[in-house]
Amino acid sequence: MARWGRLRPLGLGGSDTTPRPGAAVRAAVGRLRRGWLPVVEATLAATVAWVLATRLVGHPQPFFAPAAALIVLGQARGQRLRRAVEVVLGVAAGVLVADLVVQALGPHASWTVFTVILLTVALAVAVGASSVTVVQAAVSALYLVVVAPPTETLVPFRFVDALIGGGVAIVASLLIDARRPLAPLVAEFRHTFEELAGVLDEIATALDRTDAEAALAALERARHADAGVERLRGAVQAAGEALWLHVRRRQHLGRLRSVESSIRQIDYAVRNVRVLARAAVTLTRGPAPVPPELGAAVRTLAGAVRSAGDALAADLTGQDEIADRHAERADVAALEAVRAAGRLFTPGQTLPLAMIIGQVRATAIDLLRGVGADDDASVLTRVDTAVAGPPD
Structure with missing residues (x-):
């Protein structure tokens, strides 16, 4: 299966908090612990x-x-x-x-x-x-x-x-990475997809509660995703360097090239989620009610993102059967998210709602292109079929 790169965790956070006594020392100790x-x-x-x-x-x-x-x-x-x-x-x-x-x-x-x-x-x-x-x-x-x-x-x-x-x-x-040259990259993939899924979970919660402040926090978190993509590119390059001198693991270079070529797809997914978050802010601040099913659709998409990350991580380590199972889960969840959002696409809906539905569709397409073996035309056909109605 043609698998893609992963999204790296966005080192994002919410708004700044008021400094507390000893916070700077604890932060310094934490940085030293992570960067020893x-x-x-x-x-x-x-x-x-x-x-x-x-x-x-x-x-x-x-x-x-x-x-x-x-x-x-x-x-x-x-x-x-x-x-x-x-x-x-x-x-x-x-x-x-x-x-x-x-x-x-x-x-x-x-x-x-x-x-x-x-x-x-x-x-x-x-x-x-x-x-x-x-x-x-x-x-x-x-x-x-x-x-x-x-x-x-x-x-x-x-x-x-x-x-x-x-x-x-x-x-x-x-x-440093001679024994496990791909381990940092695998961890980065998991962290990246988990972070992106976390953004979608926050958006879903904000939609469930019609909470504009929570939606703004999710948008702020999503705005840091581009830096995560760059960190992912660096992790791929670092893994390539580590494999270069690891003779017994050079067979993984082919997998690594496949991941590297898919980072553009990940970048698209990050941008789609950011637009989705921005539309969620507008929707939760407006007078129109938020459909109760919308949050569930976004949360299902978050599950698809997590499964896609697990699939890519397993694929990198040569666990093909496990990768295929996770990829199948990502496929099913992505189409279900599109299907659930598509049912809300009715005449007279607000522009922010239409934008969210559109970004759910676009993100699902990016996921399916990343973890599936189908070509672009086939992916688009499956997604459009899911939008049009229930599965056969």
């Missing part, structure tokens, strides 16, 4: 780079070994394998240029600073480096000229240090 792995990763990688440069190369002050490791680890996961090489070579080249220029012109001279910056930036631009890498390379070279003591040998210790630090960082970032 990058702290350990950066500390160990920088330390190992220092030890290797000291013991293997014999450089007494290998500043650029841990510095390059930290620069590479500063790149987002999913970009490290591609951009880390660029960063390492850019920083290393800057260091090498600075070393050679210092040998020729001496340190702390204006012409030395001018020449080093000119050559380093020109070299980085010539090889197509990103703006971030250009700056990193230039700063590394400038540090060598202005701060670091000059060397009395032409041996490019600092160039080697930068390569060691960058190499250690790349290996460290890949080893």
